[in-house]
Amino acid sequence: MGPVLAGVLQLLALIAALALAYVPLGNYMARAYSSGKHLRVEKWVCKGIGADPDTEMTWSAYLRGVLAFSAVGVLFLYLLMRLQGVLPGSLGFSSVSPAQSFNTAVSFVTNTNWQSYYGEQTMGHVVQTAGLAVQNFVSAAVGMAVAVALVRGFARSRTGELGNFWSDLVRGTVRILLPGAAIAAVVLVACGVIQNFSGIHEVGQFLGGSQQWNGGAVASQEAIKEIGTNGGGYFNANSAHPFENPTPFTNLFEIFLILVIPFALTRTFGVMVGSVRQGYAILATMFTIWLGFVALMMWTEFAHHGPALQAAGGAYEGKEVRFGVGASSIFAVSTTLTSTGAVDSFHSSFTGLGGGITMLGMMLGEIAPGGVGSGLYGMLIMAVIAVFIAGLMVGRTPEYLGKKIGTREIKIAACYILITPALVLVFTAVSMALPTPPHSMLNSGAHGFSEVLYAFTSASNNNGSAFAGLNANTDWFNTMTGLAMLLGRFLPMVFVLALAGSLAEQQPVPVTAGTLRTEKPLFTGLLVGAILIITGLTYFPALALGPLAEGLA
Numbered sequence: 001m002g003p004v005l006a007g008v009l010q011l012l013a014l015i016a017a018l019a020l021a022y023v024p025l026g027n028y029m030a031r032a033y034s035s036g037k038h039l040r041v042e043k044w045v046c047k048g049i050g051a052d053p054d055t056e057m058t059w060s061a062y063l064r065g066v067l068a069f070s071a072v073g074v075l076f077l078y079l080l081m082r083l084q085g086v087l088p089g090s091l092g093f094s095s096v097s098p099a100q101s102f103n104t105a106v107s108f109v110t111n112t113n114w115q116s117y118y119g120e121q122t123m124g125h126v127v128q129t130a131g132l133a134v135q136n137f138v139s140a141a142v143g144m145a146v147a148v149a150l151v152r153g154f155a156r157s158r159t160g161e162l163g164n165f166w167s168d169l170v171r172g173t174v175r176i177l178l179p180g181a182a183i184a185a186v187v188l189v190a191c192g193v194i195q196n197f198s199g200i201h202e203v204g205q206f207l208g209g210s211q212q213w214n215g216g217a218v219a220s221q222e223a224i225k226e227i228g229t230n231g232g233g234y235f236n237a238n239s240a241h242p243f244e245n246p247t248p249f250t251n252l253f254e255i256f257l258i259l260v261i262p263f264a265l266t267r268t269f270g271v272m273v274g275s276v277r278q279g280y281a282i283l284a285t286m287f288t289i290w291l292g293f294v295a296l297m298m299w300t301e302f303a304h305h306g307p308a309l310q311a312a313g314g315a316y317e318g319k320e321v322r323f324g325v326g327a328s329s330i331f332a333v334s335t336t337l338t339s340t341g342a343v344d345s346f347h348s349s350f351t352g353l354g355g356g357i358t359m360l361g362m363m364l365g366e367i368a369p370g371g372v373g374s375g376l377y378g379m380l381i382m383a384v385i386a387v388f389i390a391g392l393m394v395g396r397t398p399e400y401l402g403k404k405i406g407t408r409e410i411k412i413a414a415c416y417i418l419i420t421p422a423l424v425l426v427f428t429a430v431s432m433a434l435p436t437p438p439h440s441m442l443n444s445g446a447h448g449f450s451e452v453l454y455a456f457t458s459a460s461n462n463n464g465s466a467f468a469g470l471n472a473n474t475d476w477f478n479t480m481t482g483l484a485m486l487l488g489r490f491l492p493m494v495f496v497l498a499l500a501g502s503l504a505e506q507q508p509v510p511v512t513a514g515t516l517r518t519e520k521p522l523f524t525g526l527l528v529g530a531i532l533i534i535t536g537l538t539y540f541p542a543l544a545l546g547p548l549a550e551g552l553a
Contacts, residue, residue, distance in 0.1 A: 004302055007326015010252055011294060014259075014330065021260050026267020026279070032175040033148045033168060034272060042170045053167035058160045059501030062149055065165035066142060066493060070109050073135060077105035080131045081123075090124035091200055091214055103478040108135035110489035111143055111371060113225070113232030113341050113464040114481060116472040120214055120235045125197050132232060133221045137181070140228030141172035143339075143373030146493050147265065148272075150377045153500030154401045155273045157508050162500050176261070177228055184223035184257055191253070192246035195219040218243055226257035229371040231341025231464040239331070239344040240320050251323050251344055255331055258340050262369035263287070265376045273401055277519035282379055284524045289368035289531065290337055293361055297329040300354040300551075318349020318468075329354075336361035339371030341464025348451065348468035355467065356547025359454055362461045363539045364531060365420065371462070377496045383518070384413045384499070386530045390516050390523075400518060402508035409502055416495040421538045423460040423484050428453050428542065430480075437476050442469035446553070450546035455481060460488035 038046070038053055046053045057065065078101050080087075085095040096104065100117060107114040108131075117123070123132065145168035152162050189195050198215030218234045222244050225232060235241040245251055263283065270279020301315045302325055319328040328345040335342050336358040347358050361368075367378040384400055388410050391398030398405040405413075431437040431452050441448035447469075454467035459481040466472065472481065517523065 003324050003326055004298075006324065007298055007302075007329065010248075010327055011330055014252060014255060017256050018259055018263055022264055022267055022283075025260065025264040027271060029176055029261075029264065029268040030271035032171050033163075033268070035171075038167070039174065042167070042174055045170050045174075046166055049166065051164075051166035053164055053170070055164055056161035057164055059149070059153075059162055059497040059504075062162050062165045063494060063497045065169075066146065066497075067490065069138075069165075069169070070142065070490070073109040073138065074105045077108060077131050077135060078102060080127055081105065084124055084127055087124070087126045089126040089197070093122060093124050096122065096127075099475045099478040100473065103482040104132075106482040106485050107464065108132050108230075108232060109139055110462050110485045111139040111228070111230060111339055111374070112459065112462040112485045112489070113230045114459055114466070114472075114485065115232055115236075115464070116478055116481075118236040119233055120216075125216060128221065128234065129217050133217070133224065136221065136224040136228050136230045136232070137173050137177050138169065140177055140224070140230065140372045141169050143371055144172040144176070144261075144265075145169050145373065146496055147373035147376040148268075150380055150496055150500040151269050151272045153503035154380075154403060156504045157506060160501055160505050162497070162504060177224065180227050180261070181220070181223040184227055184253075185220045187253060188219040188222055188250060191250045192242075193219040193222055193250065194243045213243075215243075222254070223257070225342060226254045226340065227261060227372075229258060229262065229338045229340040229375075231335065231339075231343075233342065239342045240346075242322075245344060246322075248323055248327060251327050251331065254342070254344075255327075255334050258334050258338055258342070259290075259369060261372045262338055262375040265373070266369075269376060269380075275401075275519065278401065281519045281524050281527075282376075282383070284521070285527045285531075286367065286369040286375070286379060288524070288528055289364070290333065293333045293337060293357060293368070294330055297333050297354055297357050298326060300351050300357065301325045301329050315349075315351050315354070318346035320344060332358055333361060335465055336463060337364070337366060337368045337370070339366045339374055339462045339464070341458065343465050346468045347454070347465060348447075352446075352547050352549075352551030352553070355450060355454075356543060356551060358465070359450070359457055359543065359547060360535070360539070362457045362463050363421075363424070364535050365417070366461050366463060367531070374462070378492075381413050381416050381496065381499070382531050382534075383527055384409060385417065385534070386523070386527045387516055387518065388413075389530060390526060394514075396514055399509050399515060402511070403503045403506050404509055409499060412495050412499045412502065416492050416499075417534065419491045419495075420460050420488055423488050424453075424456050424539075425542060427456040427460070427480055427484050431456070431476070434476075437474075440471040440474055440477060442471070446546050446549040450550065453542055453546050456484055459484040462489050 081096040081101040149162040200214040239245040266283040270276035387398040451470040
C-alpha cells in the first residue's frame with residue numbers, strides 16, 4: 001500500500017468514526033446542559049464552592065463567574081509551580097522560575113497549553129496531575145459553558161438570563177469530560193500508553209552517555225489533553241513521543257478525540273435552538289474547511305518538489321516514521337484548526353506552504369471545528385457577520401435564528417473578530433522590531449519570521465502548538481505570549497457573552513418570504529467565503545513575508 005492511499009484510508013476511517021459519534025454525543029450534551037435536575041455529586045461541588053446552581057445569571061454575572069474562576073486557577077497553578085521544590089512527588093525538580101510559572105499557569109487556564117519547557121525535565125508528578133491535568137478539564141469546561149450561554153441567547157427571548165455558569169461548568173466536567181476522558185484513557189492504556197507514577201530511571205546508553213526517562217500518569221492526561229482540545233504533553237516531544245502515542249492506531253484515535261466534541265457541539269446547538277438543520281449547516285461549514293485544509297496539506301507534503309522528497313515519497317523531515325506523511329498531515333491540520341496544540345510532528349519541518357497552512361488554520365479563529373466550545377461560539381459569531389453581509393446585499397435588516405442583527409450586535413461581533421488579529425500582528429511586529437527577541441530565532445529570513453509569527457498566532461488563538469526552532473523560554477517570550485494568551489482568551493469571551501445577552505433580550509422575528517434561509521447550502525457557501533475572505537484580507541501581508549515567501553522561493 002502506497003503512503004498516499006494509506007493516508008486517504010485513514011482519513012475515511014476518521015470521518016466514519018466521527019459520523020457515528022455525531023448524533024448520540026450531540027444529543028447527550030444537549031440533554032446535559034438542558035436538564036433541570038442536578039446529580040448528587042454536582043450538588044456537592046456547588047455547595048462546596050458556595051454556588052446556587054439554580055440561580056439564573058445575566059451576561060455580566062456569567063462573565064464575572066468566568067473571570068473569577070479563571071483568576072483563581074491562574075493563582076493556584078502559579079503557586080504550585082513556584083513551590084514545586086518543596087512538594088512531595090516532584091522527582092527532585094526545583095521550583096519553576098517566575099516568568100515560566102506565569103506563562104505556564106496562564107497557558108493551561110486559558111486552554112492554550114503552550115509549553116516553553118521540557119515536560120519530563122521540569123514538572124514533577126504533583127504539578128502534572130494536581131495542576132496541569134486538572135486545568136485540562138476545567139479550562140475546557142469553561143469554553144463549553146460560554147458556548148452554551150451563547151446558544152441560549154439564540155434560543156431564549158425577552159429575558160437577559162443565560163443560565164448559571166457554575167452549573168454549566170460542573171456539568172461539562174462531570175457529565176461530559178470526565179466520562180469521555182476515562183473511556184479514552186482505558187483505550188490508550190490498552191494500546192501501550194503508559195500510566196504510572198514511576199520515578200526517574202536509566203534505560204540504557206545513548207551516544208556514549210546514560211539515557212534517563214521518567215514515567216507518569218500519561219494516559220489519563222493524554223486523554224483529556226485531546227478530548228478537551230488542550231494539547232499540553234507530558235513529554236517535550238508531545239504526541240510524537242512513544243509513551244504518549246505509540247502506534248498508528250493511537251495516533252488516529254487521538255485525532256478522533258480532538259475533533260469529536262467540537263463537531264458534535266453543532267448537533268447540540270441545533271437541538272437546543274429547536275432546529276437540527278441549523279446545526280447541520282454549521283457542521284457543513286466546519287467540515288468543508290477542515291477537509292479542504294487536510295487535502296491541501298496532503299498535497300503540499302506529498303507532492304513537494306525536489307529529488308530527495310520525491311524519492312522518499314513525501315516530505316518526511318520532522319515526521320514520525322510510525323505515522324508517515326498522511327497521518328501527520330491530518331494531525332497537523334486537526335490540531336491547528338482546533339485549539340488543541342498537540343503535535344505528532346515538527347511543524348517547522350513542514351514544507352513552506354505546509355507550515356503556512358497550519359498558521360492559516362489558527363488565523364481563521366480555530367472554528368473548523370475549533371476548540372471545545374470556542375469553536376462553536378467563534379463560528380456563530382462568523383455566522384452573524386455573514387447574515388449581516390447578506391442583509392447589505394439585499395437591503396434588508398439581517399436576521400439569524402429569528403433574532404435581528406442590529407447595530408449593537410454587529411458592533412459586538414466586529415470587536416470579536418478584530419481582537420485576535422490585533423494581538424497577533426502587534427506582538428509579532430514589536431518582537432521583530434526590538435533588538436533582543438529576534439535572537440531567539442533559530443533561522444533567519446522568511447522562516448525565522450514565520451517562527452515568531454507562528455508563536456503569537458498560537459498564543460493569541462489559544463492553540464499552544466509551536467513551530468519549533470524558536471527559543472521561547474526567555475523573559476520576553478514567556479511574558480508576551482502569556483499576555484497574548486490572557487487577552488486572546490478572555491476579551492473575546494466578553495463580546496460573546498455580551499452578544500448572548502443582547503440576543504436573549506429580543507423578541508423573535510417571524511419567518512417571512514424575505515428571510516434568509518440559514519439552514520440551506522447557499523448560506524453555508526456564503527459563510528465559508530466570508531471566513532476565508534476576512535482572514536485573507538487580515539493576514540495576507542504577514543503570510544506573504546513568512547510562509548508564502550519561503551514556499552515560493
